[in-house]
Amino acid sequence: xxxxxxxxxxxxxxxxxxxxxxxxxxxxxxxxxxxxxxxxxxxxxxxxxxxxxxxxxxxxxxxxxxxxxxxxxxxxxxxxxxxxxxxxxxxxxxxxxxxxxxxxxxxxxxxxxxxxxxxxxxxxxxxxxxxxxxxxxxxxxxxxxxxxxxxxxxxxxxxxxxxxxxxxxxxxxxxxxxxxxxxxxxxxxxxxxxxxxxxxxxxxxxxxxxxxxxxxxxxxxxxxxxxxxxxxxxxxxxxxxxxxxxxxxxxxxxxxxxxxxxxxxxxxxxxxxxxxxxxxxxxxxxxxxxxxxxxxxxxxxxxxxxxxxxxxxxxxxxxxxxxxxxxxxxxxxxxxxxxxxxxxxxxxxxxxxxxxxxxxxxxxxxxxxxxxxxxxxxxxxxxxxxxxxxxxxxxxxxxxxxxxxxxxxxxxxxxxxxxxxxxxxxxxxxxxxxxxxxxxxxxxxxxxxxxxxxxxxxxxxxxxxxxxxxxxxxxxxxxxxxxxxxxxxxxxxxxxxxxxxxxxxxxxxxxxxxxxxxxxxxxxxxxxxxxxxxxxxxxxxxxxxxxxxxxxxxxxxxxxx
Amino acid sequence: xxxxxxxxxxxxxxxxxxxxxxxxxxxxxxxxxxxxxxxxxxxxxxxxxxxxxxxxxxxxxxxxxxxxxxxxxxxxxxxxxxxxxxxxxxxxxxxxxxxxxxxxxxxxxxxxxxxxxxxxxxxxxxxxxxxxxxxxxxxxxxxxxxxxxxxxxxxxxxxxxxxxxxxxxxxxxxxxxxxxxxxxxxxxxxxxxxxxxxxxxxxxxxxxxxxxxxxxxxxxxxxxxxxxxxxxxxxxxxxxxxxxxxxxxxxxxxxxxxxxxxxxxxxxxxxx
Numbered sequence: 001x002x003x004x005x006x007x008x009x010x011x012x013x014x015x016x017x018x019x020x021x022x023x024x025x026x027x028x029x030x031x032x033x034x035x036x037x038x039x040x041x042x043x044x045x046x047x048x049x050x051x052x053x054x055x056x057x058x059x060x061x062x063x064x065x066x067x068x069x070x071x072x073x074x075x076x077x078x079x080x081x082x083x084x085x086x087x088x089x090x091x092x093x094x095x096x097x098x099x100x101x102x103x104x105x106x107x108x109x110x111x112x113x114x115x116x117x118x119x120x121x122x123x124x125x126x127x128x129x130x131x132x133x134x135x136x137x138x139x140x141x142x143x144x145x146x147x148x149x150x151x152x153x154x155x156x157x158x159x160x161x162x163x164x165x166x167x168x169x170x171x172x173x174x175x176x177x178x179x180x181x182x183x184x185x186x187x188x189x190x191x192x193x194x195x196x197x198x199x200x201x202x203x204x205x206x207x208x209x210x211x212x213x214x215x216x217x218x219x220x221x222x223x224x225x226x227x228x229x230x231x232x233x234x235x236x237x238x239x240x241x242x243x244x245x246x247x248x249x250x251x252x253x254x255x256x257x258x259x260x261x262x263x264x265x266x267x268x269x270x271x272x273x274x275x276x277x278x279x280x281x282x283x284x285x286x287x288x289x290x291x292x293x294x295x296x297x298x299x300x301x302x303x304x305x306x307x308x309x310x311x312x313x314x315x316x317x318x319x320x321x322x323x324x325x326x327x328x329x330x331x332x333x334x335x336x337x338x339x340x341x342x343x344x345x346x347x348x349x350x351x352x353x354x355x356x357x358x359x360x361x362x363x364x365x366x367x368x369x370x371x372x373x374x375x376x377x378x379x380x381x382x383x384x385x386x387x388x389x390x391x392x393x394x395x396x397x398x399x400x401x402x403x404x405x406x407x408x409x410x411x412x413x414x415x416x417x418x419x420x421x422x423x424x425x426x427x428x429x430x431x432x433x434x435x436x437x438x439x440x441x442x443x444x445x446x447x448x449x450x451x452x453x454x455x456x457x458x459x460x461x462x463x464x465x466x467x468x469x470x471x472x473x474x475x476x477x478x479x480x481x482x483x484x485x486x487x488x489x490x491x492x493x494x495x496x497x498x499x500x501x502x503x504x505x506x507x508x509x510x511x512x513x514x515x516x517x518x519x520x521x522x523x524x525x526x527x528x529x530x531x532x533x534x535x536x537x538x539x540x541x542x543x544x545x546x547x548x549x550x551x552x553x554x555x556x557x558x559x560x561x
Numbered sequence: 562x563x564x565x566x567x568x569x570x571x572x573x574x575x576x577x578x579x580x581x582x583x584x585x586x587x588x589x590x591x592x593x594x595x596x597x598x599x600x601x602x603x604x605x606x607x608x609x610x611x612x613x614x615x616x617x618x619x620x621x622x623x624x625x626x627x628x629x630x631x632x633x634x635x636x637x638x639x640x641x642x643x644x645x646x647x648x649x650x651x652x653x654x655x656x657x658x659x660x661x662x663x664x665x666x667x668x669x670x671x672x673x674x675x676x677x678x679x680x681x682x683x684x685x686x687x688x689x690x691x692x693x694x695x696x697x698x699x700x701x702x703x704x705x706x707x708x709x710x711x712x713x714x715x716x717x718x719x720x721x722x723x724x725x726x727x728x729x730x731x732x733x734x735x736x737x738x739x740x741x742x743x744x745x746x747x748x749x750x751x752x753x754x755x756x757x758x759x760x761x762x763x764x765x766x767x768x769x770x771x772x773x774x775x776x777x778x779x780x781x782x783x784x785x786x787x788x789x790x791x792x793x794x795x796x797x798x799x800x801x802x803x804x805x806x807x808x809x810x811x812x813x814x815x816x817x818x819x820x821x822x823x824x825x826x827x828x829x830x831x832x833x
Binding site for chain 1: 580581582583584585586587588593594595605606607612613614615616617618619620623624625626630632633734736738739741743744745746747752754763775777778779780781782786787788789790791792793794
């Protein structure tokens with residue numbers, strides 16, 4: 001035996017060539033022969049194995065009795081926080097023992113200052129050794145059949161300037177004991193680090209904005225009236241306009257518009273009234289439509305337009321009712337807005353592909369019948385924001401942020417900037433990581449003021465309201481993009497005109513009027529910014545002054561770098 | 562060996578352990594562990610793990626992200642300046658092999674450049690690597706085969722010599738054969754298999770660099786053997802047990818022994 005030449009034949013399952021082990025012997029002359037001493041049978045999962053390399057080893061490997069689980073940090077164990085899912089830092093959770101059945105392993109995140117917070121600073125994505133994605137895991141990991149090894153990729157969440165920048169933080173994952181397995185005491189916990197990235201800054205800020213209108217500045221009251229409410233990341237805008245020559249006739253037409261191309265009229269018929277409010281990146285538009293019927297109208301329908309302009313009407317909350325409006329849509333086709341129920345009470349509504357579903361309210365018992373609520377936004381994750389009264393008789397609204405199909409008063413009420421339930425708040429914008437903006441009462445040196453706010457989604461960060469307009473008489477934030485740049489409106493004093501602002505993620509606050517390049521397309525104000533996309537384009541409603549009248553114009557602010 | 566003594570087939574027993582896409586395997590005589598290259602083809606998050614006799618599978622070395630089929634070979638005895646347990650591996654960088662000390666701490670990349678003829682290996686070194694023995698005619702040097710059919714002997718950093726070339730053949734597993742007449746014309750030669758499955762040949766390379774191709778036929782079926790990896794069996798305690806016909810393997814399948822071990826991967830169907 002000793003000194004035999006052994007040859008492994010790799011095997012090719014697809015062509016039927018089995019993996020074999022041969023003892024090769026010299027048969028004299030120039031002849032060598034091989035005697036097969038082993039033919040591979042099925043591997044785990046029933047798939048024939050292929051062989052790469054073998055060796056001799058004077059050891060007997062004995063798997064430990066039962067199942068032992070250990071965790072180690074991968075290599076590299078450090079990641080920059082802006083690497084997102086491209087991060088290579090990971091943990092390896094392995095098990096010994098029988099690898100065939102599934103195994104549920106539990107873990108925790110013991111403090112290891114400075115401690116990165118799960119969901120706030122990072123999350124974990126699991127992949128088994130067969131490259132099967134197991135999805136995001138929190139405190140439980142299920143080993144699939146035959147998997148002895150699972151990778152937990154550390155996916156860092158970039159610090160947001162609005163929430164404060166943190167330095168290098170530790171991610172420590174500890175295995176939690178369970179009767180189903182033994183925790184390897186040598187590998188019971190492991191640590192990776194998330195390193196603050198040097199790019200944690202505001203990034204380039206536009207030196208100015210060029211102003212475009214979705215209808216000409218000329219007109220005459222309703223003629224060329226327009227308003228812009230949404231913009232997606234290919235810079236397509238939605239809103240509505242009143243086509244000329246309707247000087248006195250109000251007939252809004254929903255549209256898609258661009259700063260550098262002719263707009264598309266989405267109105268299905270000259271007698272319809274339609275409004276565009278929200279748009280997602282594939283240019284699907286949501287809004288509202290008022291179709292004619294007989295000599296009048298059939299009420300308002302929340303609706304959506306496909307990318308090729310096909311209009312679909314949602315059912316009305318109450319048949320024949322007005323003000324059914326879809327105002328936001330996300331990538332998963334969660335569509336939210338509001339409509340009046342059978343009691344004439346506005347309700348936050350979710351439509352998606354189904355009949356209208358009331359999200360209820362912040363009132364005790366999630367009162368649907370008599371408590372008013374409105375939904376204003378939904379982000380990629382499906383978090384919905386808006387405002388609701390906390391009781392049928394309440395005089396003020398509270399901002400809410402919720403997930404799913406029902407507002408939960410106990411968890412979704414964001415409260416107010418003063419902390420007093422009798423004060424007010426409303427959430428108007430939300431971005432992909434859940435940063436929420438809106439307006440709320442704050443106690444300021446000048447007294448109680450209704451100001452723009454920013455608030456993080458995650459606990460452990462700045463869960464308190466941040467006053468974005470602390471030195472202003474009044475303010476409200478309407479939108480936040482995925483970089484954390486915020487737009488809204490404010491009044492410097494009680495007698496000031498309403499003006500638009502942008503607050504960059506480094507905290508810089510600027511009046512948009514001062515950044516807009518003259519002649520600003522003939523506008524006299526940029527008073528109502530409504531949306532900002534990830535390219536920094538801003539849309540909203542300003543005014544022109546024609547023949548003694550202030551007429552609304554939807555504007556598009558295009559950054560000049 | 563001459564005369565073709567036919568031994569009984571072996572039985573392998575699968576351990577209830579599985580490993581992430583293993584490719585290379587060898588025995589580390591220093592700590593009596595097995596060393597494996599895993600996570601084919603990305604090498605992420607780590608390239609090397611050890612498996613202890615009590616079934617513990619854990620990271621060995623911080624090498625990470627070395628792509629492709631990482632073949633390994635561990636020096637079984639000290640010699641030529643190397644310590645037992647030192648490891649050579651393919652992969653990481655074209656035209657280089659990696660040297661990893663027995664401790665697993667750090668590594669060095671050695672370029673395959675023959676200064677005598679000013680020639681640099683153009684191929685990928687994901688064929689084979691073998692730590693020869695001090696007394697087998699190759700001085701304990703690392704023998705390397707490459708994707709373009711080159712065969713190298715590597716004495717130390719900066720001292721690599723091209724021994725031979727087998728044109729248009731992707732050489733794979735490689736071994737050095739002792740200078741013993743029972744091996745016939747392979748005595749004191751390097752013998753390598755090939756990834757070119759249609760060729761079904763083995764190649765011997767003499768110390769003078771003479772290449773000879775061989776076709777080894779299955780003595781039962783008559784089919785040519787496709788050699789992916791080659792090894793010489795070595796004396797181990799586990800081989801002393803006797804069954805009919807002589808020594809017996811009592812060898813678990815897939816990974817592990819006693820006796821010998823093989824890595825296999827059933828996730829590579831895509832490249833077939």
